Each structure stands twice: as structure tokens, then as C-alpha cells.
Amino acid sequence: MNNITPYSSPHYFIYLLLLLLPIIIGLWFGKRFRTYDFFATVVILITAFFGGNMSQGISLLCYVLLEIILVSIYLAYRKKHNSFWIFTMFVLLAIIPLVFVKLDPLLQNPTISLFGFMGISYLTFKSVEIIMEIRDGVIKELSPYEFGRFLLFFPTITSGPIDRFKRFQKDVNNVPSREEYVELLHSGVDKLMKGLLYKFIIGYFFGTLLLPKVQILAMSYKGQTPLGLSWWVLAYMYVYSMYLFFDFAGYSLFAVAISNFMGIKTPMNFNAPFKAKNIKDFWNRWHMTLSFWFRDFIYMRLMFTIIKHKWIKNRVTIADLGYITLFLIMGFWHGETWYYIVYGIFHAIAMITNDAWLRYKKKHRESIPSNKFTHAFAVFLTFNIVCFSFLIFSGFLNTLWFS
Amino acid sequence: MDEITTKIVDILQDVTGLDDAGQDKDQDLFKDGVLDSMATVEVLVNLQDEFDITVPVSEFDRSQWSTVNKIAQQVQELE
Numbered sequence: 098m099n100n101i102t103p104y105s106s107p108h109y110f111i112y113l114l115l116l117l118l119p120i121i122i123g124l125w126f127g128k129r130f131r132t133y134d135f136f137a138t139v140v141i142l143i144t145a146f147f148g149g150n151m152s153q154g155i156s157l158l159c160y161v162l163l164e165i166i167l168v169s170i171y172l173a174y175r176k177k178h179n180s181f182w183i184f185t186m187f188v189l190l191a192i193i194p195l196v197f198v199k200l201d202p203l204l205q206n207p208t209i210s211l212f213g214f215m216g217i218s219y220l221t222f223k224s225v226e227i228i229m230e231i232r233d234g235v236i237k238e239l240s241p242y243e244f245g246r247f248l249l250f251f252p253t254i255t256s257g258p259i260d261r262f263k264r265f266q267k268d269v270n271n272v273p274s275r276e277e278y279v280e281l282l283h284s285g286v287d288k289l290m291k292g293l294l295y296k297f298i299i300g301y302f303f304g305t306l307l308l309p310k311v312q313i314l315a316m317s318y319k320g321q322t323p324l325g326l327s328w329w330v331l332a333y334m335y336v337y338s339m340y341l342f343f344d345f346a347g348y349s350l351f352a353v354a355i356s357n358f359m360g361i362k363t364p365m366n367f368n369a370p371f372k373a374k375n376i377k378d379f380w381n382r383w384h385m386t387l388s389f390w391f392r393d394f395i396y397m398r399l400m401f402t403i404i405k406h407k408w409i410k411n412r413v414t415i416a417d418l419g420y421i422t423l424f425l426i427m428g429f430w431h432g433e434t435w436y437y438i439v440y441g442i443f444h445a446i447a448m449i450t451n452d453a454w455l456r457y458k459k460k461h462r463e464s465i466p467s468n469k470f471t472h473a474f475a476v477f478l479t480f481n482i483v484c485f486s487f488l489i490f491s492g493f494l495n496t497l498w499f500s
Numbered sequence: 501m502d503e504i505t506t507k508i509v510d511i512l513q514d515v516t517g518l519d520d521a522g523q524d525k526d527q528d529l530f531k532d533g534v535l536d537s538m539a540t541v542e543v544l545v546n547l548q549d550e551f552d553i554t555v556p557v558s559e560f561d562r563s564q565w566s567t568v569n570k571i572a573q574q575v576q577e578l579e
Contacts, residue, residue, distance in 0.1 A: 404542060
């Protein structure tokens with residue numbers, strides 16, 4: 098038996114819905130069965146993490162235990178004191194397991210990533226959120242059980258969307274009324290169907306059928322033309338972008354749909370990202386729970402600290418520095434390869450350029466036309482810039498040029 | 501409450517440079533583009549200094565801070 102990646106095949110859903118049935122019946126009659134919820138979580142965790150050689154499962158358990166201990170100690174500390182350095186130390190301790198996992202491929206030393214398991218990034222986002230909100234005084238009480246339940250909420254455990262603790266608590270401690278629940282079931286079924294279409298039909302078409310063929314054609318120009326460039330590289334860019342969107346948006350729809358069946362309104366990850374009219378707009382529509390996490394816990398905090406201490410006076414400089422920091426961290430988070438880092442820098446430059454353009458536009462509002470053609474051009478330009486960034490992100494250029 | 505509201509409107513006008521910012525106490529400041537991330541942070545820093553409160557920078561639920569009246573209510577609760 099191997100580990101079963103959640104939502105990876107259509108028949109996973111049959112077993113999953115069977116497992117969910119008692120939860121759905123319970124909610125229909127206005128009840129939450131805590132013990133059964135716990136049981137269902139254990140079943141999913143076992144199939145997802147203990148199916149193979151158990152190393153993933155053991156890593157997961159050690160990781161969760163470590164985070165629970167850290168959060169409990171920090172909570173107890175924060176009730177009496179509030180030092181910036183202690184806070185920073187706890188944030189660093191909370192992300193150490195993730196840092197090890199990310200550095201692992203670089204060091205080629207498999208023993209270092211003691212905590213390697215699928216979804217460690219997403220659990221780390223949640224843990225860091227909790228520590229930061231304890232620091233801010235937003236979270237004053239938190240039992241290990243509540244924290245564990247938030248971390249291990251199984252519909253989103255491997256790849257998000259990244260929920261927020263207070264929002265999650267509001268849903269999980271509440272039983273929706275019959276009307277609300279009918280609404281949730283309805284939206285859940287819609288999202289499930291749309292997700293199946295996205296991931297297993299459109300995503301499959303682009304990713305499994307088209308992408309390998311385009312890749313072979315693009316690779317055939319290697320060494321034949323300058324930098325191996327050909328029209329097929331452009332084709333690869335668009336096909337990969339479509340695959341990336343439909344595969345991940347499909348997965349995210351599943352996670353939200355299953356959450357809905359359990360009476361939890363997990364936030365959506367995508368909102369028609371290819372309709373974005375500029376790059377800022379794009380990040381408000383693409384992998385939203387991640388970009389909002391970075392916005393709230395990195396960008397806003399950094400801006401706040403710089404402005405409060407008056408380290409830098411110029412607003413534009415502060416904002417630009419914020420973008421560079423945010424996207425560099427996002428690049429390193431994706432993985433320690435040149436193309437993830439370049440992807441991050443590329444988006445930071447795009448954001449800075451976009452801000453500069455918006456400032457220019459504000460000053461010269463009368464002389465710059467704004468109509469449906471300029472809007473269509475803006476959407477077209479943004480789409481192509483985004484697809485180009487995904488070409489960098491895909492690592493295909495690395496294969497084409499260096500391997 | 502009125503005193504708080506006046507101070508908030510002053511802060512909004514200082515930060516955005518718009519003379520009419522916050523005139524309508526129920527205007528949605530985020531939706532209408534009065535505040536972007538940067539301006540939001542500046543408003544928060546000013547609120548913190550002015551009212552001597554600790555604002556939650558990250559768990560910044562925008563729907564609860566979206567109008568002058570809502571900001572005034574939050575400030576009162578945090579004071």
C-alpha cells in the first residue's frame with residue numbers, strides 16, 4: 098500500500114464521500130459529532146501519510162507536536178511579557194522544519210529533512226499566523242486541541258487554501274441552520290463538479306496530453322537556434338500556464354467543496370486570474386489565500402515597522418522594498434533553484450513598474466485614454482506577462498539551457 | 501465618539517492627501533480606492549500613535565475597518 102494523495106484520482110471521491118456521509122447527515126440534523134470528526138481525520142491522515150514506509154506520517158506527528166509545544170510556550174510567555182526578540186525567536190523556531198526541508202535538495206543530505214511530509218508548507222503558514230496573532234493580542238486563548246484541529250483540518254491539509262484561525266473557529270464552533278447548510282451543500286456540489294472539469298478534464302488535456310508533446314518539440318531546437326528558442330517555447334509557455342491554472346484551481350475547488358460539506362467556509366483560492374487588468378489585480382485573484390497571507394504577515398508588518406520607526410521617509414521606496422522582500426521570500430519558499438528566485442524577482446519588478454505607471458497615470462489622467470480597447474490591451478498585456486513568469490517558474494528554461 | 505471620528509478623518513486626509521476623504525462616514529474606503537495597502541499601514545501607524553492603542557497589523561479584517569464609523573468603533577474597543 099502507498100500513500101494516497103488527496104483528490105489525486107476520481108475514485109478517491111467515492112471513498113471520501115462515504116467517509117463524509119455521517120458528518121453530512123449530522124449537519125443536516127443540526128449536529129456536529131466531534132468524535133466522528135476526529136475519527137475521519139485519523140482515517141484521512143493514515144491513508145495520506147502512513148500508507149508507505151510511514152516516514153511521512155512520523156514526520157507529520159513530530160512536526161505537529163513541536164508546533165503545539167512552541168505555540169503553548171509562546172502563549173504562556175505572551176500573557177506576561179512581550180519582547181520583540183522572543184517573538185522573532187519563536188517565529189524562527191516554527192519555520193526551522195520547513196527551512197530544513199527546503200534546503201535538503203541543495204545539501205543532498207537526506208537526513209537533514211527530518212520533517213519532510215506533504216503539506217508542511219501549509220501547516221507552517223498556519224503556525225506562523227498563530228504566533229503572530231498571539232503577539233498582536235488577537236488570539237488570547239488557544240487549547241492544544243483547537244490548534245491541532247485547525248492545523249490538521251483534512252480537506253486543506255496538503256495544499257491549502259490557507260484559512261485563518263479566527264475565521265475557522267467561527268465556522269467549526271457553529272452549526273449552520275438547515276437553510277444555510279442547504280446553501281453550503283449546493284455550492285459544494287457546484288464547486289466539486291467545476292473542480293472535476295478543471296482538474297481531470299481540462300487540466301489533464303493540457304498537462305498530460307499536450308504538455309509532453311510540446312516539450313519534445315521545443316527541446317528538439319536545443320543547440321540548433323540561439324538559446325534553443327523556437328515558437329514551441331512560446332507554445333510551452335501558454336500550455337504550461339493553462340495546465341498550472343486548471344490543475345491547481347481544480348484542486349482548490351475540491352478542498353473548498355469538501356470543507357463546505359463539513360460546514361466550513363474555507364476561502365477561495367482563485368477569482369478569474371486571467372481577467373486581471375494589471376499585475377497587482379492579478380495577485381488579488383491568483384492563489385489568493387497565499388498572496389493575502391504574504392500581504393498580511395510579511396508586507397504589512399514590514400511596512401508597519403519601517404513607518405513606525407521612521408527608518409525610511411520615502412513612501413515609494415518603502416513600498417518597493419516591501420515588494421522585493423515579499424517576492425524574494427515567496428521565491429525562496431517555492432524552492433532553492435535559480436528559476437524560482439528569478440520568478441520572485443520578476444514579479445517584484447512587475448509590481449514596482451505597475452505602481453510607477455499608476456502614479457504616472459494619476460498625474461496625467463486627462464491625457465491618457467481609458468476605454469474598452471485600453472482595458473482589453475491591459476488584460477492582454479497582464480496575461481502575457483503572467484504566462485512569461487510561469488515559463489520561468491516551470492523550470493523548462495533550465496532543462497532547455499543547462500541540462 | 502465625535503472626537504474620535506474627527507481625529508480619524510484628519511488622519512485619513514493627511515495620509516491620502518484628499519480633502520474629501522472620510523467626509524462620508526459610511527463610505528467603503530477599500531472598495532472606493534481611498535486606501536491601498538501602503539495608505540492602510542500609514543493610517544494604522546497614525547491610529548496607534550494618536551490613540552495609544554495596539555492595532556493588529558496582520559489579522560486586519562478589512563470588512564471591520566472599511567469605513568470611518570467602523571474604524572471609530574474598533575478604536576473605541578481597543579482603547
